[in-house]
Amino acid sequence: MIRQSLAATLAAALAASAASAAEPATDAEIARGKYLVGIMDCSACHTPGTFLGKPDFSRYLGGSDVGFAIPGLGYFWGANLTPDEVTGLGTWSQAEIVTALRTGERPDGRVLAPAMPWMSYAALTDEDAYAVAAFLKSLPPLRNDAEVAPVGWNETPSAPYQPVVFPEVAAAP
């Protein structure tokens, strides 16, 4: 009995140390992530107001209010990247954030629309990708009840979006 509970305690301690070893977040790592998130311009598509000319930095990375229409695919809004448990990435591990960033794959298996430039971010090194994830996890969690879920191309979008418009160009002579 004693032996069993000792084993359980040991197993729990080992699991806890494995989890923290997998997700260390030093101040230097968070600072690197902040720098990368700045130059990779996550805020353009993930902070409300940006596409209306007035980014609301009090809701930094809290989710965009203007989405993208991708012909044939659907309508997509830059999601809440803060660690809010309900509308943000609160329940995602750093590894899941890194996978989404580099392969476009969310924890539920859906592949993110190409409006999210994960194909460019595929080149991130482990170190940089985890620094981005660590920085996102360090943000204050923001609840975004106005967050809009993506809808298919044949559905009716319920929030503003930027359309891709093909101009009618006269046929070349």
Ligand code: HEC
């Ligand atoms: C050009 C616009 C754009 C930029 C720049 C951009 N994103 Fe996105 N991102 C999107 C869109 C749009 C979605 C939603 C796509 C979908 O639902 O299929 C998204 C989705 C995501 C998701 C999935 C969230 C979820 O709940 O499904 C993560 C994580 C993410 N982006 C992280 C980032 C990070 C980190 C950066 C900067 C390094 C970044 N994005 C830069 C447009 C962008």
